[in-house]
Amino acid sequence: MITTARVPADKQVRIAFSLNDSPDDASPENFSLAFPELDQQLQPLPPCHDSKESMQVYKQHCKIAEEYHEVKKEIALLEERKKELIARLEQVEKESMDAAQLAKEYAELTEENRTLKLAQTQCVEQLEKLRIQYQKRQGSS
Secondary structure, eight states, X not given: OOOOOOOOTTSOOXXXXXXXXXXXXXXXXXXXXXXXXXXXXXXXXXXXXXXXXXXXXXXXXXXXXXXXXXXHHHHXXXXXXXXXXXXXXXXXXXXXHXXXXXXXXXXXXXXXXXXXXXHHHHHHHHHHHHHHHHHHHHHHO
């Protein structure tokens, strides 16, 4: 039986199975309707009950069909996980772009603030000079 576990995206995944470990106590009747979701051409064909080799092939086919079904379920789960991760990645990228935009805006506003403070300082100095000149004119007249 295949177990499903979350595997990190950077890890390589290998799926393997053996044809030699099918249970001998599994009767063909147990598998006859076990795979209704499989395509018709993938359904195990009923064995010839008189032939041990036919029964063995049938059991192996059922085992492979079961493992195929499990792998398809795992693929579906992984596809769903992939969609979730892509959505999360897009959200993080959007937030990152928003953060970058805010950082750029902050830098621009900081520069504008520095420029305005410099202009204010220059205006205050110019006003002080004009006051001094005005007082000198008032004192000389």
